[in-house]
Amino acid sequence: MRVHRPSAVIQGLYTLLTITMAQVAGQDDREKTTALKDLLSRIDLDELMKKDEPPLSFPKTLEEFEYAFNEQGQLRHVKTGEAFVFNAREDLHRWNQKRYEALGEIVTQYVYELLENKCNMTREIVPVDATEDEPSSFVFVSPDALSNPSRLLVLVQGSGVVRAGQWARRLIINQDLDSGTQVPFITRAMEDGYGVLVLNPNENYLEVDKPARSSSPPLPSSSAAEPSSTAEPPSDEPAEKRERKDDKDAKRKREFYEKYRNPQKERETEQIPIRMKQREAEVKSRVFAVALTDSVHNIWLQEASKGVQDWMQQHCRNWVSSPEPLDSPVDPMLPDCPRVSAGTEKHELTSWRSFDSIFRFFGEALREVEEEEMREVEEEEEEKAEVSSAVTTRSGSLKNKHQDL
Secondary structure (H helix, E strand, C coil), X not given: CCCCCCCHHHHHHHHHHHHHXXXXXXXXXXXXXXXXXXXXXXXXXXXXXXXXXXXXXXCCCHHHHCEEECCCCCEEECCXXXXXXXXXXXXXXXXXXXXXXXXXXXXXXXXXXXXXXXXXXEEEEECCCCCCCCCCEEEEECCCCCCCCCCEEEECCCCCCCCCCECCHHHHHHCCHHHXXXXXXXXXXXXXXXXXXXXXXXXXXXEEECCCCCCCCCCCCCCCCCCCCCCCCCCCCCHHHHHHHHHHHHHHHHHHHHHHHCCCCCCCEEEEECCCCCCHHHHHHHCCCEEEECCCCXXXXXXCCHHHHHHHHHHEEEEEXXXXXXXXXXXXXXXXXXXXXXXXXXXXXXXXXXXHHHHHHHHHHHHHHHHHHHHHHHHHHHHHHHHHHHHHHHHHHHHHHHHHC
């Protein structure tokens, strides 16, 4: 068992709180609570917790990080050959998290390069008719994505920090490129004669900084006329208002604590959506199979129509995290589409573990479509033959009557 040494900041904060609690030990409960709230309001926790933290400045390339992907697609340190270590600095969760996020951004660009160089895909701007000052995103397309007459594989990753071409950043960094990226799916699809389109739904908005808020006016200076920090609030302030204020302060402190524990974002931003279109009818008429991997969709919350639900039952299958063997039926939670086991209980591994099953599912669905198209062609030919025979017979009958006349 490893015992971690508390940082100097945490030790100092603990000592400060201990001394203060000792000072108010003789007061009644209400005075103790008021005194403690006053103390916490005077402590700038944000600055306090950053005092022992190194600068949040990290390498911009894999080479500068001293990491590289080996022949097996595993991320390894170029000098030690060891896998990536998240806790590079003990007791500095915030710094470690920021370092991990910086590496993740590099990995995103690395995967984009794989799509372009290894998979021979090109980056296309969407909307295709976007103006110069309009927010836009991009997708990746194979050379025949828009010209393949019968087969197009559309890949859509899950929500979160992952971008086009990725299933799970954690797998890319900690396991390998095959399990964490969509590259194996793209390669297999091209071998099977599919065009490929890689979507980028987590970049469907432009994120910009919010205008800076005006700073709060400074507190009035201390004077003999002011109530002490432990005094009761003014009697003309409603109790409900004081409670709301206390709740707001408590919420602010909780939000700060959560931001410190998991500092994904520090800037206040707003999102400008990128123009998109809804094409339910076109999708239902042209898509013959949809494979979901541990999807978290909800047909009720998304207000799916009865037609969409029926279509999903017929054309979709969801490989979910489960301890059951691969492809074993799993009880459906909602009446949307059949669910089967992905052969793993880890959410991020469901796509990779169900790889072969998904392509078998596509193959079976495609054969059904091709057989149906063949039946339609045969029926059309039979109808044409019947019409042609009827015309020929009628023509011969008219000829005989003409000869008789």
